[in-house]
Amino acid sequence: MMNQPGPAGDDPRRLLSETRDLTQRVRLAQRGAWFPLLVFGAVTIAAIPFNRYGPHPRRCGSIHGAGSFCSVHAAMALWYWPVALLAAYLVIAWFYLRRSEERGVGTRVQPYVAVGAVLAVLISAWAFWADTHPTFLAGALRLPTDHPIDFLQRVASPACAIGFALLLLAWIERSWPLFTLTVAYLIVAVATVGLGRFGFAHPTPWAFLPHFLADAGVLLLGALLLGLMQRAEGPSST
Numbered sequence: 001m002m003n004q005p006g007p008a009g010d011d012p013r014r015l016l017s018e019t020r021d022l023t024q025r026v027r028l029a030q031r032g033a034w035f036p037l038l039v040f041g042a043v044t045i046a047a048i049p050f051n052r053y054g055p056h057p058r059r060c061g062s063i064h065g066a067g068s069f070c071s072v073h074a075a076m077a078l079w080y081w082p083v084a085l086l087a088a089y090l091v092i093a094w095f096y097l098r099r100s101e102e103r104g105v106g107t108r109v110q111p112y113v114a115v116g117a118v119l120a121v122l123i124s125a126w127a128f129w130a131d132t133h134p135t136f137l138a139g140a141l142r143l144p145t146d147h148p149i150d151f152l153q154r155v156a157s158p159a160c161a162i163g164f165a166l167l168l169l170a171w172i173e174r175s176w177p178l179f180t181l182t183v184a185y186l187i188v189a190v191a192t193v194g195l196g197r198f199g200f201a202h203p204t205p206w207a208f209l210p211h212f213l214a215d216a217g218v219l220l221l222g223a224l225l226l227g228l229m230q231r232a233e234g235p236s237s238t
Contacts, residue, residue: 032099032107033169033178034226036092040162041219043084044212047158050080051208073131074208081127081158085120089113108172116165123161130156159189159215177229181222188218 054076096109130153154160163186170179 032096032230033166033173033175034223034230035095036088036166036169037181037219037223037226039088039091041216041223043088044159044216044219047077047080047084048209048212050074050076051212052205056205073127078124078127078131082120082124085124085158085161086117089116089120109169112165112169112172115168116161119161119165120158123156123158126156154190154211157189159211160186162219163189177226178222181218181225185215185218185222188214 051074054074056072056074093109093113096107100107163182166178166182166185170176170182
């Protein structure tokens with residue numbers, strides 16, 4: 001009786017290794033997060049004239065025991081962001097669907113697009129409501145009308161809505177680089193409170209500009225880095 005080795009393909013360890021390798025190759029082929037980062041970087045840059053020009057109505061209200069508080073919003077930006085964000089998600093959905101048809105491997109982008117669209121609607125609804133209720137945060141939460149209010153407004157801003165949805169995309173694509181970039185982006189988005197006070201004589205209609213340049217810079221740099229990483233990983237992932 002002779003012991004002969006069986007086919008290499010029957011080796012459980014080799015089958016497991018090949019399965020893991022195939023899974024990794026599929027995940028690499030599915031990834032395309034550089035494109036959403038590029039789109040939202042462009043959307044952020046395009047928002048600059050909508051924030052700078054057009055009417056900037058000043059709304060004031062009284063806070064019990066604390067005097068009055070006024071806020072200024074760019075009227076054109078209130079309309080720009082919901083339209084731009086929803087259009088961006090449609091373009092991103094088209095991009096992923098087209099890639100899946102070309103490669104035969106698709107990404108479950110529907111949850112990302114759905115969550116992103118819902119966040120865009122909620123953030124826009126909040127912006128419209130906050131525009132007509134300028135004293136809500138300071139009055140209801142008893143917060144000083146300075147940096148704490150600015151911080152909360154940044155958290156409930158289109159910039160952070162983009163970042164929260166990107167966290168979901170990082171989970172869908174199982175991408176640690178995207179997760180790291182998104183966390184860095186969110187830190188920049190909320191940590192730049194008061195940035196417009198530096199480098200500009202205050203008050204100025206350009207005080208918002210450092211925020212936008214910082215947000216767009218991280219998104220565009222992230223798109224470049226992810227694109228280079230995917231290109232370096234091989235033809236199957238580009």
